[in-house]
Amino acid sequence: MKIEILGTGCPKCKLLEANTRKALEETGKKAEVIKVTEINKIIKYDIISTPAIVIDGKVKAYGRIPEVKEIKKWL
Amino acid sequence: MEKKEWTILLIILAVFSLFFFLPYNSEWFNTSIISGLNLLNDYAKQHVLTCLVPALFIAGAITVFIKQNKVLKYLGAGAKKYVAYILASVSGIILAVCSCTILPLFAGIRKRGAGLGPAITFLFSGPAINIAAIFLTISVLGYEIGLARITASILISILVGVTMALIFREKIEKGEFFMQEDKKLKVSNKVIIIFFAFMIGILIVNGLQINKTLKYGLMIAFALATIILVMIKFGKELRDKWLNETWGFSKTILPLLFVGVFVAGFIMPLIPESIIVNLVGQNTILGNLIASIFGAFMYFSTLTEIPIVQALITKGMASGPALALLLAGPSLSLPSMLVIRKLLGTGKTLIYIGLVIIFSSMAGLIFGSIV
Numbered sequence: 235m236k237i238e239i240l241g242t243g244c245p246k247c248k249l250l251e252a253n254t255r256k257a258l259e260e261t262g263k264k265a266e267v268i269k270v271t272e273i274n275k276i277i278k279y280d281i282i283s284t285p286a287i288v289i290d291g292k293v294k295a296y297g298r299i300p301e302v303k304e305i306k307k308w309l
Numbered sequence: 310m311e312k313k314e315w316t317i318l319l320i321i322l323a324v325f326s327l328f329f330f331l332p333y334n335s336e337w338f339n340t341s342i343i344s345g346l347n348l349l350n351d352y353a354k355q356h357v358l359t360c361l362v363p364a365l366f367i368a369g370a371i372t373v374f375i376k377q378n379k380v381l382k383y384l385g386a387g388a389k390k391y392v393a394y395i396l397a398s399v400s401g402i403i404l405a406v407c408s409c410t411i412l413p414l415f416a417g418i419r420k421r422g423a424g425l426g427p428a429i430t431f432l433f434s435g436p437a438i439n440i441a442a443i444f445l446t447i448s449v450l451g452y453e454i455g456l457a458r459i460t461a462s463i464l465i466s467i468l469v470g471v472t473m474a475l476i477f478r479e480k481i482e483k484g485e486f487f488m489q490e491d492k493k494l495k496v497s498n499k500v501i502i503i504f505f506a507f508m509i510g511i512l513i514v515n516g517l518q519i520n521k522t523l524k525y526g527l528m529i530a531f532a533l534a535t536i537i538l539v540m541i542k543f544g545k546e547l548r549d550k551w552l553n554e555t556w557g558f559s560k561t562i563l564p565l566l567f568v569g570v571f572v573a574g575f576i577m578p579l580i581p582e583s584i585i586v587n588l589v590g591q592n593t594i595l596g597n598l599i600a601s602i603f604g605a606f607m608y609f610s611t612l613t614e615i616p617i618v619q620a621l622i623t624k625g626m627a628s629g630p631a632l633a634l635l636l637a638g639p640s641l642s643l644p645s646m647l648v649i650r651k652l653l654g655t656g657k658t659l660i661y662i663g664l665v666i667i668f669s670s671m672a673g674l675i676f677g678s679i680v
Contacts (some may be wrong), residue, residue, distance in 0.1 A: 244414060245561060271413050273652065282381060282417030284410055296379055297410075 235265035235309070240296075241285035250285040250299050257305035265309070268269045341575045348574030349567065350618060352449075359528065360448040363511040364441040365562070369555030370508065371440070373547070374494065374501050375403055385422045386432070386481055389537055393423035397430040398466045401438040411435045416652055424481050424556035426474030429661065432649070436639045441562065442612055444512045446635065448614050452516065454628060458635050461672040465636060469664045477657055500542045507535040521639075562611050569613025573620040586626040592629035592677030594670070598631035601669035604637035605662060614638040629677020634668040 236256060251268030251269065254283025258265055270276055279288060287305070294300070294308050348521045380403055382388070383396045396403075396419070404414075411432065419428035438459055447455030496502075510531040513522055539548060589596045610618065618631050618638075626634075641662060650658040 244410070245557070256503070273416055273648075276413055277416045277420055280417075280421060282414050283377060284413045 236290055237265045237267045238254065238270050238288040239243050239267065240270045240279060240281065240288060241286065242273060242276070243271055244284070246252055246299055249283040250287060253299065253302050254287060254305055257302045257309060261309050279287065318576070323338075323350060331546065334566055337579065340405050340578045344578050345571040345574035346361050348577070348620075349570050352570050356445060356448045359515045360444050360512060361441060361563075361566075363508055363515075363532075365514075366555050366652070367440050367505070367508045367552075367556050368558050369551055369553075371403070372554045373551050374505075377404060380404060381422075384418050384562065386425060388423050390423065393427040393472060394430055394467050397423070397427040397470065398434050398463045399438070400431055401435045401675075402440060402443075404435075412473050412648065412652070419479070420481065422481070423479060424474065425479045426470040428470075429473045430466045430470030433469055433613070433640045433665065434462055435464070437462040437493045437636070441558075442615075442639065443617050445612055446518075447516050449619055450622070450631075454632055454635070454676075457632055457672075457676045461632065461636055461669075461676070465665070465668040465672060468668055469661070472664055473657070476660060480632040495544055495547065496542055500538070504535065504538055505540075507531050507538065511535075565610040566612050569610060570616045573613070573616035577620040578625065580620070580624050582624050585621060585626055589630035590628045591624045592674065594674060596627060597632045597647070597670040597677070600667070600673060601633040601637040601666045604634040604648075604669070605641040606643050608642035609638050611639070628675055629673040630677075631673075632676045633669045633673030636672055637665055641665055 239247060239251045239254065240274075241250070247269075251267065254267060257307075258267075276284065279286065279293055281293055281296040286296035286298065287294045287300065287308075289308055295304075379395065380400065383392050384400075414435070415428050415432045418431055419425050420426070443459050444456060446458050508531070511528050514527045514531065516522060539551075543551070589600050604614070614635060618626070618634055621634070622628075622631055646658060646662060649661065653661065
């Protein structure tokens with residue numbers, strides 16, 4: 235599984251990454267977590283608001299920080 | 310030793326040598342320190358509780374309650390141009406965007422949405438007009454310049470956007486914004502409107518020039534009404550969300566603002582009055598140009614442009630150039646120019662910077678001649 239965290243490096247993006255890692259830990263699933271910070275790459279996902287979480291190429295949420303509980307459902 | 314340990318050692322050494330070499334005994338230094346503390350004291354007493362704190366709560370509420378998707382739809386590819394411009398020009402208030410989300414939004418609106426013009430409008434006005442900036446300007450610098458700042462920001466953002474769109478005709482790539490479903494709020498629209506009205510009431514009363522007891526009484530009444538409304542009508546989840554967003558804003562804005570206020574107070578006695586009076590003391594074309602060029606290149610962290618302008622005004626800056634600086638300041642800085650250049654290319658960036666400087670100077674000139 236490939237998880238991408240889109241964001242230019244603001245505190246919110248870090249929080250999203252932390253939540254994602256926690257969700258992975260709690261479910262025991264393995265995934266590659268990649269941070270995408272290049273703005274030109276970020277807009278390729280057709281999102282306009284960061285932070286965003288993309289799992290296996292599909293945008294799951296953007297513009298907000300999903301909670302650990304919510305992320306677990308997507309894994 | 311690891312790299313991290315070396316960094317810590319270097320920081321300790323830097324702090325140590327700072328204290329070692331501080332010119333404690335010189336008069337200018339002591340005056341400056343006192344002046345910095347004075348300004349901090351002034352902000353703490355007059356602006357933080359009555360203006361900044363309510364504004365931060367409102368900003369937090371905006372991120373929770375305003376449905377971003379509904380707003381962004383009007384900035385999408387199918388949107389009417391004039392609607393897109395108007396919406397982009399006030400989006401700073403509606404979306405309560407933090408500086409890190411401005412560039413993705415800008416790039417999105419330009420490539421997949423309403424195009425270069427509205428994107429530029431958004432890029433200029435997004436950082437310039439947020440609730441906190443408007444009300445802190447009014448609280449610190451007064452009503453006239455505060456209202457002039459918001460009106461001019463909206464107008465200039467549209468003018469710059471339209472001009473850019475006329476000069477550069479860009480094709481919009483095909484594609485729609487990816488829309489996620491908004492979660493339904495458990496609160497009725499009526500309650501939300503009353504909730505916002507109570508909070509904005511605090512800020513408006515703060516700006517009124519009325520009897521102090523009446524003023525603080527009214528403000529406390531509004532604050533209590535807000536709290537009671539939230540306790541009765543909002544569930545725990547919603548309340549926590551609101552407080553979390555507010556805390557997020559406070560954490561990023563307040564520490565830097567306090568540093569900015571202290572720095573502004575510290576340099577105040579050091580700025581030679583004659584230079585300020587000579588350069589920007591009068592409402593001339595040159596004075597306004599100097600102020601807006603300085604504002605465009607200088608980096609201000611959120612809201613710190615306000616104490617800086619306050620310091621310059623006490624040193625003799627005229628009201629026109631002060632407005633010009635407030636207009637060109639928050640939207641542009643040397644670091645942001647470099648980032649914008651990566652997205653837009655050198656030519657468009659230069660024209661954008663030029664337009665911002667020219668329109669800000671013009672606004673300053675007009676404001677200076679009216680007041």
